Every structure is written in structure tokens, then in C-alpha cells.
Amino acid sequence: MMLRQIFLTAGLVLFFVSAAAAEPDRLVEQIATGGHVLMIRHANAPGNGDPDHFRIGDCSTQRNLDDRGRIQAQRIGQWFRSQGIESARVYASQWCRCLETAALMGLGPVAELPALNSFYERPRDREPNLAALRSFLAKQPADGPLIVLVTHFVTISAITDEGVSSGEGVVMRLKDAGGREVLGRLDFKF
Template identity: 55%
Template sequence: MPPAMPLSRTRRSLCALLAGGLLAGAAPGGAAAALPLTELAKPGRVLMLRHALAPGNGDPPGFVAGDCATQRNLDATGRAQARALGGRLRAAGIAGAQVYSSEWCRCLETARLLGLGPVTPLPALNSFYGQAQARERIIGELRAFLARLPVDGPPVILVTHQLTINAFTDAGTPSGGGSIFQLDGSGTPRRLGDIAVD
């Protein structure tokens, strides 16, 4: 067996960086820094939030968006999760937030249980699970909506679905989790980090 070749200094440095995880940020998307909820109180911030826990995946065949009895909905744990997050947001000084939601019942219920004020249904937040042909249209509508929001306006909370958030972060999002973005007048606001899920 031939003797092992010694690593060059450059190769040793590269291995050390990889081992230390310092290159992880070079990949697109992925995990982001955990941010305190007080970050959302700053001007021009948006929280893109996945609905609270609704056991299962997708929706039953033949579901109707306006009929909660045909959909996958929050369970008791999900409702408690949404209420608790609302409490944490209020404790962080989030008041007067504009709250928008997907038209799906699990999103609307999450948004209402946050207890932060009126909830406006927004079709651009709807799910396109199992409807790949609708993805480009829905994400395009959401990007146009984000581009119209004032860059120095009050906090905005968007309650939506895993796939929608993934289109902006290239990362998974747990139920009741989400990412905070800084508006910049474009449809691609800068992702600042993620909120912790308690």
C-alpha cells in the first residue's frame, strides 16, 4: 500500500473550513440565523409564516378551498401553537401588523388565532401543492404584492404554506415557523433570518 500523500496547506485549510461548517453559507437557501421577534417591529419587515400544525400532507381528494370540512385543518396542538405565537409577537411589541392569509382554512385559522387584528385573505398565498402548473403564477402574484408594499411600512405577516416559503428560501419550514424579510421595493425581499418555533 503506497504511503499517504501529505495534504498541501491549501487543502488542509479547505478541509478545516468544511469541517467547521464555515462554507455552509455559500449554498443557496438553507438554514438561516434565528432572529428575535423584535426584528419584525422594524420598518419594512415581513414575516412569511407557515400555518400552525395541521396533521397530514396536502389535502383530501376533491377538497374545496371555501369548505373547511373538506380540508386538512389545525388540530388542538396547532391552535395552541398559533395562540402562543400571537402572544410572543405581542410581547415583542408587534402591534398594528397587517395580516394576510392564504384562503385555505388552516392558514386563515392560524392568522386569526394570532390575535393581531383583521385578517385579509390573499390568493397569492394559496397552496399549489399537487398543482405544479400553478406555481409560477402564484409566486409571480406574491412577488408583485411584495414589490408594492412600502419599504418603511408597518410589520406585515403572511400566513401561507410550506411550498410558498420554500420558493423564497430554498429551505424547509416547520409548522408555525417562518422567515423574516426586509422589503426593498422588489419582489425578492432580503431574507434576514428565521423565527424560533417554541
């Protein structure tokens, strides 16, 4: 009886490990078909929040990517290209760490999208940013090319109910009438 329980437990563990390993492949197949959005948190930028003298457009006043973050962002782009995804419509928060992550991924021109800006230390911006982001997403075609949104933990969490680490992303499928469905996470461990 004990041996049977061990085999059953081992089988379940292997099933879940196999399912987890297959998840990125399934998500890549789906995003290659169009009508998908990848919300990705900027690459590694040591620290938390931003300095008191923070100013949009002045990277010297912000928490920025370190060398590890720059390499991580480049490898994320390389990973996509290795999966046959050469380009996407790329938007980023106006924070330098997001813009740099998006540029280093090399998936296409990067457009600033203020709706992706952080509200971590700016709670008054939360609802206006999220309303603008929901409106942006609702206007995107349900069969259009991949959209990559490089943003912050708080924004991703508010839209998808998923918490992510630096360089991690959440894939959503756009639906008709402005709807969207969370499909899963892509964890870029490099």
C-alpha cells in the same frame, strides 16, 4: 495540546449557541422598525396535502388545525405581543388552516391573498401564484408596518429558499425598487 483543543471547541460551541439564541431578539428588533415581512407556515395540521375532494371555502374538505395547532397559533400571537408587537398587516392563503392560524394569532384583521395559496398538489398554480406574490411584495413600502403572510411550506420555500416546519417563519426585509432580503428564521417552539 488536547486540552487546548477541547477549550477551543467548547468556546466555538458556546459562540454558536449564543448567536442562535440572540437571533430571534435581533429579528424582533428589526421587524419592529418597519419594512419587514414574516412568512409563516400555518400551525400544526396533522397529515400531508389535502383530501381529493378539497374545496376552498369548505373546511370540512380540508386538512385543518388540530388542538395543538390552535394553541400554537395563539401562542405565536402572544409571543409577538410579549415582544411589543401588537399588530401587523395580516394576509393568509385561502386554505382554512392558514386563515385559522392567522386569526388565532390575533395581530389584526386577516385578508385572504390567493397568491399565498398552496401549489403542492396543483403544480399548474405554482408560477402564477409566485408571480402574483412577487408583484404584491414589490408594491409594499420599504418602510411600512410589519406584514405577516400565513401560507404553506411550498410557497415559503419558493420565495425564500428556506424550508420551515408548521408554525415556523422566515423574516424578510423589503428594499426599494421591489427587492427583498431574507434575514433569518423564527422558530416558535411551544
